[in-house]
Amino acid sequence: DAGVIQSPRHEVTEMGQEVTLRCKPISGHNSLFWYRQTMMRGLELLIYFNNNVPIDDSGMPEDRFSAKMPNASFSTLKIQPSEPRDSAVYFCASNLGQGVEAFFGQGTRLTVV
Amino acid sequence: GENVEQHPSTLSVQEGDSAVIKCTYSDSASNYFPWYKQELGKGPQLIIDIRSNVGEKKDQRIAVTLNKTAKHFSLHITETQPEDSAVYFCAASPAGGTSYGKLTFGQGTILTVHP
Numbered sequence: 001d002a003g004v005i006q007s008p009r010h011e012v013t014e015m016g017q018e019v020t021l022r023c024k025p026i027s028g029h030n031s032l033f034w035y036r037q038t039m040m041r042g043l044e045l046l047i048y049f050n051n052n053v054p055i056d057d058s059g060m061p062e063d064r065f066s067a068k069m070p071n072a073s074f075s076t077l078k079i080q081p082s083e084p085r086d087s088a089v090y091f092c093a094s095n096l097g098q099g100v101e102a103f104f105g106q107g108t109r110l111t112v113v
Numbered sequence: 114g115e116n117v118e119q120h121p122s123t124l125s126v127q128e129g130d131s132a133v134i135k136c137t138y139s140d141s142a143s144n145y146f147p148w149y150k151q152e153l154g155k156g157p158q159l160i161i162d163i164r165s166n167v168g169e170k171k172d173q174r175i176a177v178t179l180n181k182t183a184k185h186f187s188l189h190i191t192e193t194q195p196e197d198s199a200v201y202f203c204a205a206s207p208a209g210g211t212s213y214g215k216l217t218f219g220q221g222t223i224l225t226v227h228p
Contacts, residue, residue, distance in 0.1 A: 004156075031214050043157070043202065043218040056215070091156055098206065098214045101147065104156030 004105035018080040025094030115140040119219025136203035145206040
């Protein structure tokens with residue numbers, strides 16, 4: 001397996017624009033997590049899914065953020081409208097559930113200018 | 114919710130020395146404690162993990178210890194090498210319920226190994 005695949009790797013957008021980040025989890029994994037990494041706040045869990053169903057979105061900072069998982073092999077994180085403070089590296093991770101290794105993608109570096 | 118504290122934030126050692134990173138957690142229900150290594154421009158990668166029914170685990174130069182009573186766990190790297198230089202994160206995962214393996218991370222430790 002190629003691991004968790006995220007796209008794009010880098011995204012630069014202007015304030016106010018819509019941004020969509022994409023993730024393909026490892027085949028067979030039933031849990032998917034979206035994390036945001038910044039210098040100030042470290043790695044924060046935004047939302048996670050189990051069997052394509054959102055379980056906990058309490059980490060999503062504002063209504064401008066939304067995430068979907070239409071099927072077991074694809075998830076999106078959308079920011080609309082984007083703001084400069086959304087600039088960060090966004091990671092997607094997947095695993096087989098509790099107590100086992102979570103595999104991370106390479107991340108998407110988002111810059112909002 | 115779970116809160117994980119990690120120390121030190123930076124650690125500088127000479128090649129061949131040992132490095133120790135410590136973490137504490139708050140939720141007594143947590144039972145899975147992985148350590149991740151993150152190199153520049155990459156995602157975190159698991160290097161070792163420990164579960165609450167084990168006090169210590171070793172894998173070559175890396176070892177992790179867990180004290181559930183005190184709610185702390187530590188990463189030990191012996192005979193450090195320059196390629197060990199990276200950011201290291203501890204994490205904790207709660208048991209049961211709807212956690213499905215979600216991880217709460219510490220703030221990270223920047224380890225620099227000088228040749």
